[in-house]
Amino acid sequence: MVVQTQVLTPYQVKRYSRHIIMGQVGSIGQRKLLDAKVLIVGAGGLGSPISIYLTLAGVGAIGVVDFDTVDVTNLQRQILHFNDDVGKPKVDSARETLLAYNPDVNVIAHEEPLTSANAMEIMAPYDIIINGADNFPARYLVNDAAYISNKPLVDGSILLFDGMASVFLPGQGCYRCLFPTPPPPGEVPSCAEAGVLGMLPGMVGTIQATETVKLIMGIGKSLSGRLLLIDALDMDFRTVKLRRNPECPLCGDNPTIHELIDYELFCGVPAVAV
Numbered sequence: 001m002v003v004q005t006q007v008l009t010p011y012q013v014k015r016y017s018r019h020i021i022m023g024q025v026g027s028i029g030q031r032k033l034l035d036a037k038v039l040i041v042g043a044g045g046l047g048s049p050i051s052i053y054l055t056l057a058g059v060g061a062i063g064v065v066d067f068d069t070v071d072v073t074n075l076q077r078q079i080l081h082f083n084d085d086v087g088k089p090k091v092d093s094a095r096e097t098l099l100a101y102n103p104d105v106n107v108i109a110h111e112e113p114l115t116s117a118n119a120m121e122i123m124a125p126y127d128i129i130i131n132g133a134d135n136f137p138a139r140y141l142v143n144d145a146a147y148i149s150n151k152p153l154v155d156g157s158i159l160l161f162d163g164m165a166s167v168f169l170p171g172q173g174c175y176r177c178l179f180p181t182p183p184p185p186g187e188v189p190s191c192a193e194a195g196v197l198g199m200l201p202g203m204v205g206t207i208q209a210t211e212t213v214k215l216i217m218g219i220g221k222s223l224s225g226r227l228l229l230i231d232a233l234d235m236d237f238r239t240v241k242l243r244r245n246p247e248c249p250l251c252g253d254n255p256t257i258h259e260l261i262d263y264e265l266f267c268g269v270p271a272v273a274v
């Protein structure tokens with residue numbers, strides 16, 4: 001047990017009072033949030049509500065990885081970015097918005113694509129990895145790198161009216177236990193190809209932020225071992241049990257993946273050939 005030596009300032013006690021007065025949080029829980037370091041992959045639809053709520057909660061260090069610029073088509077759902085941000089790097093727009101919400105947090109911008117070459121180094125300083133990636137190569141890369149780094153992964157994905165969320169704790173299953181290999185190119189459309197309801201990333205991202213603060217504070221029952229499926233068209237929420245798959249190529253009993261691979265190549269060829 002780590003002894004917390006730093007106390008909350010009077011301003012922090014006031015600012016976070018609605019958390020602190022909750023028995024499950026208290027000043028110890030708030031201190032854990034202030035001391036936490038989380039990495040959000042993607043400053044888009046999911047990354048927006050995730051980063052905003054974690055900023056408001058006072059999560060001390062929030063890393064954001066994105067190499068894109070703000071496009072007008074993002075504004076239908078990506079609440080980090082405003083009209084005047086179109087054309088700006090998303091990490092810059094994200095940092096401005098987050099610091100405007102709460103200057104108490106440290107926003108670390110990683111303006112580069114996450115790749116097999118840099119993922120381990122970028123993830124190293126963080127306690128928890130949060131997946132807001134919008135494409136299969138990044139999704140598998142984040143999964144593999146979080147597992148190899150031995151860090152919890154708070155996962156989420158969205159398309160059309162459907163969302164999914166889960167938590168993968170090291171050694172207790174991973175995304176590949178569910179989907180060992182990506183679908184063949186073109187089989188599952190992207191949000192750019194098929195569209196996504198603007199509020200859906202808000203729903204799923206808020207669930208990811210909730211799971212993240214629970215992990216940080218060590219409270220409640222996480223989505224680890226469960227997959228939450230959301231159908232916003234019917235407004236149906238259900239969870240299915242997830243178990244570590246002994247056949248998983250990454251975290252199974254006889255894994256075949258021991259290091260990061262070329263994910264573009266991996267996702268660009270039919271699954272059977274991998």
Ligand SMILES: [Zn+2]
Pocket residue numbers: 173174175176177178244245248249250251252
């Ligand atoms: Zn696995």
